Amino acid sequence: MTAAAQPETHLQKPPTRFGEFWNYYSESRGAVAGLIVFVLLVLMAICAPLLAPHLPDQQYRDAFLTPPIWAADGKSDFILGTDAVGRDILSRLIYGARFSLLMGAMVVVFAMAGGVVLGLLAGYFGGWVDSLIMRIMDIILAFPSLLLALVLVAILGPGLVNAMLAIALVYQPHFARLTRSAVLTEKNRDYVTAAKVIGAGHLRLMLATILPNCFGPLIVQATMSFSNAILDAAALGFLGLGAQPPTPEWGTMLASAREFILRAPWVVTIPGLAILVTVLAINLMGDGLRDALDPRLRKS
Amino acid sequence: MFRYVLKKLLLLLPTLFGITVCAFMFVRLLPGDPILAMAGEHGVTPERYEVLKEQFGYNLPIWQQYLKYIVSIAHGDFGISIATKRPVISEFTTLFPATLELSFAAMLFAVIVGVPVGILAAVKRGQWLDHTVMGVALVGYSMPIFWWGLLLIILFSGQLGWTPVSGRIDLQFFLRPITGFLLIDTLLMGKWDAFLSAARHLILPSIVLGTIPLAIIARQTRSAVLEVLEEDYVRTARAKGLTRLRVVWVHALRNALIPVVTTIGLQASTLMAGAILTETIFSWPGIGKWMVDSIFKRDYVTVQSGLLLVSVIVMVFNVLIDFVYAALNPRIRAT
Numbered sequence: 001m002t003a004a005a006q007p008e009t010h011l012q013k014p015p016t017r018f019g020e021f022w023n024y025y026s027e028s029r030g031a032v033a034g035l036i037v038f039v040l041l042v043l044m045a046i047c048a049p050l051l052a053p054h055l056p057d058q059q060y061r062d063a064f065l066t067p068p069i070w071a072a073d074g075k076s077d078f079i080l081g082t083d084a085v086g087r088d089i090l091s092r093l094i095y096g097a098r099f100s101l102l103m104g105a106m107v108v109v110f111a112m113a114g115g116v117v118l119g120l121l122a123g124y125f126g127g128w129v130d131s132l133i134m135r136i137m138d139i140i141l142a143f144p145s146l147l148l149a150l151v152l153v154a155i156l157g158p159g160l161v162n163a164m165l166a167i168a169l170v171y172q173p174h175f176a177r178l179t180r181s182a183v184l185t186e187k188n189r190d191y192v193t194a195a196k197v198i199g200a201g202h203l204r205l206m207l208a209t210i211l212p213n214c215f216g217p218l219i220v221q222a223t224m225s226f227s228n229a230i231l232d233a234a235a236l237g238f239l240g241l242g243a244q245p246p247t248p249e250w251g252t253m254l255a256s257a258r259e260f261i262l263r264a265p266w267v268v269t270i271p272g273l274a275i276l277v278t279v280l281a282i283n284l285m286g287d288g289l290r291d292a293l294d295p296r297l298r299k300s
Numbered sequence: 301m302f303r304y305v306l307k308k309l310l311l312l313l314p315t316l317f318g319i320t321v322c323a324f325m326f327v328r329l330l331p332g333d334p335i336l337a338m339a340g341e342h343g344v345t346p347e348r349y350e351v352l353k354e355q356f357g358y359n360l361p362i363w364q365q366y367l368k369y370i371v372s373i374a375h376g377d378f379g380i381s382i383a384t385k386r387p388v389i390s391e392f393t394t395l396f397p398a399t400l401e402l403s404f405a406a407m408l409f410a411v412i413v414g415v416p417v418g419i420l421a422a423v424k425r426g427q428w429l430d431h432t433v434m435g436v437a438l439v440g441y442s443m444p445i446f447w448w449g450l451l452l453i454i455l456f457s458g459q460l461g462w463t464p465v466s467g468r469i470d471l472q473f474f475l476r477p478i479t480g481f482l483l484i485d486t487l488l489m490g491k492w493d494a495f496l497s498a499a500r501h502l503i504l505p506s507i508v509l510g511t512i513p514l515a516i517i518a519r520q521t522r523s524a525v526l527e528v529l530e531e532d533y534v535r536t537a538r539a540k541g542l543t544r545l546r547v548v549w550v551h552a553l554r555n556a557l558i559p560v561v562t563t564i565g566l567q568a569s570t571l572m573a574g575a576i577l578t579e580t581i582f583s584w585p586g587i588g589k590w591m592v593d594s595i596f597k598r599d600y601v602t603v604q605s606g607l608l609l610v611s612v613i614v615m616v617f618n619v620l621i622d623f624v625y626a627a628l629n630p631r632i633r634a635t
Contacts, residue, residue, distance in 0.1 A: 030438075135315070138314070138315045138318070139314075139319060142318070142614070142615045143322075143607070143611045143614075144569045144611070146574075147573060148607075150576065150591065150592070150595060151326060151603060151607055155326065235577055238446045239592055240596070254447060254450070261450055261453060262458045272447030276439070276444060279444070280438065287438070
């Protein structure tokens with residue numbers, strides 16, 4: 001009896017916040033597809049040692065520049081072929097997902113943490129704090145992003161971690177601006193005044209009262225920054241200033257494949273395709289998130 | 301309008317100050333001693349070191365060094381390149397037209413394709429054409445352009461042999477620059493074969509550099525047109541019995557294109573970042589490649605001044621776009 005009654009009460013329950021969000025999000029087929037691809041990529045990165053047929057740095061000296069399996073002289077050992085020093089491209093690609101995704105994620109974490117703190121301070125306190133912080137953000141934004149990242153890496157020295165830090169610094173102002181403007185609209189709402197009257201301190205007002213209501217746009221910005229960070233990290237790797245060889249980072253793989261583009265197109269085509277698919281999946285998710293989180297767009 | 305312009309220009313000052321401070325600090329933030337860093341692997345003798353220190357003014361207090369720096373750039377002295385021993389500013393002025401020409405061509409491509417395609421997608425909203433256009437635009441937006449460039453080289457230069465792999469013009473043509481824009485210079489001299497060579501060299505790089513702006517412009521045009529199509533005056537025009545085509549082209553587009561113009565203007569920064577990659581791939585002798593090469597050559601004087609010049613140009617351009625936008629849209633001036 002109770003078992004039969006349960007589904008009925010379940011139906012009458014209002015949808016949970018996540019349920020409501022998922023309803024809107026899943027309306028877009030592209031967003032769902034993006035999410036599926038992204039989850040698969042993350043799983044691939046985590047399970048790289050289980051999935052990769054070879055070690056990423058293992059050189060097969062009898063198999064330099066082997067074409068992929070579908071080409072006439074491809075070998076079944078190397079599904080996507082090998083590179084100029086005989087390393088299996090598929091395995092390097094699978095391991096490379098770790099670097100690209102991790103770099104993207106860390107950039108977003110650093111940029112968001114810094115940007116949110118600065119934006120909160122600027123928006124909450126206003127006055128000279130606001131002016132000072134936002135002018136500094138303006139200065140960072142005045143430089144073309146990749147150029148600034150490039151120069152920062154020149155200062156810090158090339159490498160994966162430094163490239164990550166440079167990109168994070170360049171992205172931070174976007175989060176600061178977004179947080180600031182969200183704080184400015186929320187700050188004078190009644191619930192904030194109410195919390196202030198009850199006696200909440202500055203820190204509590206900023207972090208517990210106001211910040212949770214600014215998350216919508218921040219999540220969308222974080223997704224967009226994630227995909228851009230992967231692109232920029234790969235670009236720095238491609239220019240020789242990001243991850244250094246023999247790291248199987250996708251951009252670095254492309255850089256070392258450049259001289260063979262006309263002789264062995266697959267060494268160039270495949271890593272780039274991996275970057276494109278990853279970035280595309282994340283951007284599809286970003287579009288879906290924006291539509292699902294922005295109530296104004298829901299009706300259309 | 302005058303007050304708006306004045307306010308914008310005043311807001312520019314702190315940013316300009318900040319940019320000069322960043323460029324100034326750049327050489328001093330390099331790991332280790334700036335003089336040793338510039339000297340590279342060869343190193344310098346202690347006597348030469350003192351001379352260099354004196355010459356660069358590193359023996360002065362930091363604020364005096366900054367003032368000296370500001371005074372010299374105000375006089376147009378951006379230092380001497382360590383690698384080529386030529387004044388940085390003269391290298392910049394030689395190379396900048398190449399980047400400008402490439403950027404213009406890229407934007408031309410992006411606008412000519414992006415705006416009509418965006419309008420078409422909006423008019424056919426929800427139909428397969430709209431879905432296709434928006435899908436392709438998202439792919440374009442997600443494109444690692446350094447890879448895209450290599451793909452186009454493989455296809456058009458390698459397989460089909462239609463376009464050259466790199467450079468700005470075939471080596472057989474030696475031209476004394478007039479404007480620095482090869483397409484214009486060759487026409488002014490009446491050299492048709494040189495013009496065609498320059499044009500063929502320009503095609504692939506412009507497509508590569510224009511891809512991301514194209515995607516952004518198409519998306520922006522679509523949403524701007526959609527927004528305008530919902531307006532009352534569009535419904536009125538339709539109710540009057542005007543054709544769909546006339547309503548879209550004459551009534552809707554005029555208002556829809558205002559945000560699109562801004563979007564086009566705001567691509568300056570994107571173009572500069574893209575130029576770094578595009579020029580590297582195609583060996584295009586412009587500012588982007590120059591910056592990357594200078595970083596690898598440890599030519600930090602060039603990097604420092606290049607960073608400053610590029611950023612100031614992008615900044616000034618963005619402010620000009622703000623003015624154009626304000627002139628087009630009176631509502632902006634009021635805020």
